[in-house]
Amino acid sequence: MGYSQKERPNKARVREYALAKGQLERAAKCVVLLPAEKGHDIELGLKNGLLNRNTFVIAVEKNPIIAKNMGKLLSKNFNNFHVHAGPIETLKLDEVGPCKVDYAFLDFCGNLTPQIADWIDQYSNQFVSNNVIHFTFKAINRKKQFQNSIIKTCPESINNIDRHLENCRNNLVSELFTNGKKNQSQYNRMSNKTNIIISIKAICVALQKTIDREIIFDRIIKYRDTTAEMVLISVTITDKEKTETDIEKIFFDYDGKVGYNSQIRYKTPPKSKGKRKKYLPGREVYKVEIQHRTRFNIKTRKDLEKPAVKAALTKYANEIAKILKMDPVKKRRQIIAGINRSLTVAGR
Numbered sequence: 001m002g003y004s005q006k007e008r009p010n011k012a013r014v015r016e017y018a019l020a021k022g023q024l025e026r027a028a029k030c031v032v033l034l035p036a037e038k039g040h041d042i043e044l045g046l047k048n049g050l051l052n053r054n055t056f057v058i059a060v061e062k063n064p065i066i067a068k069n070m071g072k073l074l075s076k077n078f079n080n081f082h083v084h085a086g087p088i089e090t091l092k093l094d095e096v097g098p099c100k101v102d103y104a105f106l107d108f109c110g111n112l113t114p115q116i117a118d119w120i121d122q123y124s125n126q127f128v129s130n131n132v133i134h135f136t137f138k139a140i141n142r143k144k145q146f147q148n149s150i151i152k153t154c155p156e157s158i159n160n161i162d163r164h165l166e167n168c169r170n171n172l173v174s175e176l177f178t179n180g181k182k183n184q185s186q187y188n189r190m191s192n193k194t195n196i197i198i199s200i201k202a203i204c205v206a207l208q209k210t211i212d213r214e215i216i217f218d219r220i221i222k223y224r225d226t227t228a229e230m231v232l233i234s235v236t237i238t239d240k241e242k243t244e245t246d247i248e249k250i251f252f253d254y255d256g257k258v259g260y261n262s263q264i265r266y267k268t269p270p271k272s273k274g275k276r277k278k279y280l281p282g283r284e285v286y287k288v289e290i291q292h293r294t295r296f297n298i299k300t301r302k303d304l305e306k307p308a309v310k311a312a313l314t315k316y317a318n319e320i321a322k323i324l325k326m327d328p329v330k331k332r333r334q335i336i337a338g339i340n341r342s343l344t345v346a347g348r
């Protein structure tokens, strides 16, 4: 099975996020990609201006048959490139390429193994600061598997693993608990989701631990590719000093900023002629839902009173109201009501 839009629609959507326009001021100078046979990421990167003929492309492929043809694909589009035919773990990133890497889409679609983690650790200083690196991994969906993987990935670093696990408890399940267990199948479904979320957090912890620089989690998207649960994790490496509270910060970032509904949601246009939902012009049929509370970094009701938050809410409400052709005051009221509701659910 290939990776085209038709064969793997979710893969295509994730690729669109990872290679979205405007991430760089100009085309990258040096990139690391895992383009596979067809190089769909290369095609999109060129289209969106992240890459151009002068970009130095380091293409990595562990499958020798796929790697054999990669040179042809690259020579059509780039003046300079390097094909690493082997696992990324054996790529000496400091020895190839004319400069540090300023864009990377490491589309593994597999587990974050200790070997990959070691490679990231060894070469994290080869990535330019303040640019985004996108990773895709398989979201390990068994708690036991997750524990083993995280223990293996960063053996001595997680002393308080139980506490972190406790911190990872998923909203979905806690909501079920507070509302009472309604039915077993719903409960099972929710618990399965919980484990995936925990696994995703584990991957974030492992990344944070292996990258020996401060990183910010920009986006975490859970998606299903064929039959497996996957995750896209976009991080920015910064120059700030790493602190002991970083692990806590990951959970906070994940809980507070991205939200559990950060998976790709489908919004298929309604079929019936009845009551139609309003679709914003130009909006795709899918989107990442980010709660308003998380968008504006609102943790308590007091935050709603902050002048900067008030101003940002007004600006945002005005923009949305204009698109929807509705009263901006009403839109603002709706948004605030939504935030208040979500604060109530979260018990704040």
Ligand SMILES: C[S@@+](CC[C@H](N)C(=O)[O-])C[C@H]1O[C@@H](n2cnc3c(N)ncnc32)[C@H](O)[C@@H]1O
Binding pocket: 003, 015, 034, 035, 036, 037, 039, 040, 041, 060, 061, 062, 063, 066, 086, 087, 088, 089, 107, 108, 109, 110, 116
């Ligand atoms: C998901 S595909 C890439 C798809 C492509 N980025 C796209 O957008 O269509 C991942 C490719 O990377 C290769 N790969 C996965 N893990 C690897 C690793 N650790 N080292 C080298 N290649 C790897 C796989 O063999 C596969 O061809």
